[in-house]
Amino acid sequence: MGPAGGVHTIDLLPEAVHTIVLWSKDFSNLLRNAHGLKDLVAAYGQLYLHFTITGLGGSAVEPGVPPRQEALAQLPGLTALAGDPRRVSVRFDPVLHWREDGIIRSNLSFFSEVAEAAAGLGIRDMRMSFAQWYGKAVRRAGARGFAFFSPSEVEQRSLALELSAVAAANGLILHACCQPLLAGIPGLRPSACIDGALLESLHPRHEPVSRGKDRGQRSACLCTESKDIGSYTQACPHGCVYCYANPKV
Numbered sequence: 001m002g003p004a005g006g007v008h009t010i011d012l013l014p015e016a017v018h019t020i021v022l023w024s025k026d027f028s029n030l031l032r033n034a035h036g037l038k039d040l041v042a043a044y045g046q047l048y049l050h051f052t053i054t055g056l057g058g059s060a061v062e063p064g065v066p067p068r069q070e071a072l073a074q075l076p077g078l079t080a081l082a083g084d085p086r087r088v089s090v091r092f093d094p095v096l097h098w099r100e101d102g103i104i105r106s107n108l109s110f111f112s113e114v115a116e117a118a119a120g121l122g123i124r125d126m127r128m129s130f131a132q133w134y135g136k137a138v139r140r141a142g143a144r145g146f147a148f149f150s151p152s153e154v155e156q157r158s159l160a161l162e163l164s165a166v167a168a169a170n171g172l173i174l175h176a177c178c179q180p181l182l183a184g185i186p187g188l189r190p191s192a193c194i195d196g197a198l199l200e201s202l203h204p205r206h207e208p209v210s211r212g213k214d215r216g217q218r219s220a221c222l223c224t225e226s227k228d229i230g231s232y233t234q235a236c237p238h239g240c241v242y243c244y245a246n247p248k249v
């Protein structure tokens with residue numbers, strides 16, 4: 001069942017699928033072939049992985065997510081599994097700010113470490129966005145006593161410029177995911193997290209795929225057409241305080 005409701009039937013036979021694109025903050029089950037997951041994806045022509053590392057794993061913000069060092073340790077296995085480091089994107093997403101003991105804190109201090117680890121493996125792309133606090137996440141934060149803070153647009157642009165510079169210094173391309181307020185920042189590109197042109201160029205047989213905009217996404221989203229096989233009815237065990245998708249508040 002998708003985010004807008006309704007049940008859809010999708011042909012997942014390998015010959016009908018151009019690329020499997022997966023998002024996660026913990027790919028350990030895939031890497032250790034739990035439930036035969038690695039064997040299943042091996043049947044497909046291409047695997048592209050979005051791996052989110054915010055540096056906050058194991059904290060009250062992301063209680064069910066692996067700690068930062070455990071997450072970073074998965075990167076070599078993911079690049080090997082994908083067969084090309086360009087098929088792995090590291091997401092520093094979201095950039096988060098909160099008040100604690102009268103001080104504004106954030107996860108920005110972890111960005112350099114994550115960028116260096118990604119660059120060292122030949123990964124080319126990183127993605128970021130500032131936390132967007134939808135109603136469900138606001139209610140969850142209140143229930144947990146989490147005092148989130150949203151920087152001004154001027155502050156966000158300044159911080160994004162700093163992140164872009166760090167990424168560039170490591171030979172990385174930084175993409176902003178659905179962040180039109182960051183337009184024009186040097187070195188920061190708008191993100192197409194599912195990029196038909198890129199997936200076609202990386203495909204082992206360069207098989208063509210749609211490059212048309214996915215009309216089911218937000219207006220600022222540049223993703224090309226795809227079929228979402230995720231479910232919005234299952235409760236993710238990661239328990240991230242800012243999550244917009246988890247059905248359990």
